[in-house]
Amino acid sequence: MLKLIAGTIFMHEQDYNEALKYTNAGGTMELYALNVHIFLKIHRSDYAEKQLRVMQQIDEDHTLTQLATAWLDLAVGGSKIQEAYLIFQDFxxxxxxxxxxxxxxxxxxxQMGNFDEAESFLLEALNKDAKDRETLANLVVCNLHLGKPSSRFLSQLKLSDPEHMLIKRELTTQENFDRAIQTVG
Structure with a gap:
């Protein structure tokens, strides 16, 4: 249990190497699933797939095995995205x-290009929790693809989580744009 907690803390701190020191030995479905998640965070789907195979050998129908399969399918992309969707639909x-x-x-x-359907799921999620960071971030991205205004969701995200990756990227982009304008002007 302590390995799982330590691994989770280090993963959230984005110290993936340290997280793997605690989790890489595996031993439980939770540790294997966390390893899959960490390996996907560091763009090592090959290692994630190895961990997933271990999980499948233990219990192919386990909820964590199915969840890890869906994560890997989303990371791999292509035809695997539909399989991930079906797993989430089953959930x-x-x-x-x-x-x-x-x-x-x-x-x-x-990822399949169905932004209208994605928007309906995200609005349903927003109704469940109006301050959910991932819902707000996904709504920003989805609305941009649909050509709809996203500033409302971006503002809500800034209030909910000013340190969110999307907010940091927007701030960096704005700073770069301002610098470019100053050099031209």
């Missing part, structure tokens, strides 16, 4: 619909 039928499941379905839809 939505088995379990209570949460904003996490709705966001996962929406991300799958966006």
């Amino acid at each position: 939505s039928e088995k379990y209570q619909m949460t904003s996490l499941i709705l966001n996962a379905k929406a991300v799958s839809c966006m």
Whole structure:
């Protein structure tokens, strides 16, 4: 249990090497799933796939195995995205619909180019939790692809989580733009 907690903390601090020191030995489905997540964060889908194979050998139908499969499918892309969507659809039928499941379905839809369907999932997630950071970030991206205004969701995200990656990137882009304008002017 302590390995899982330490690995989770280091992962959230984006210290992936340190996280893997605690989790890489595996031993439980939770540790294997966390390893898959960490390897995907560092763009090592090959290692994530190895961890997933271990999980599948232990229990192919385990919820964490299915979740890790969907994560890997989204990372790999292509025809695997539809498979990820079907896993999340299965979760939505088995379990209570949460904003996490709705966001996962929406991300799958966006990767398949179905932005209208993604928007409906995200608006449903927003109704469940109006301050959910991932829902707000995904709504910004989805609305940009749909050609709809996204400033409302971006403002809400800034209030909810000023340190969110999307907010940091927007700030960096704005600073770069301002510098470019100053050099031209």
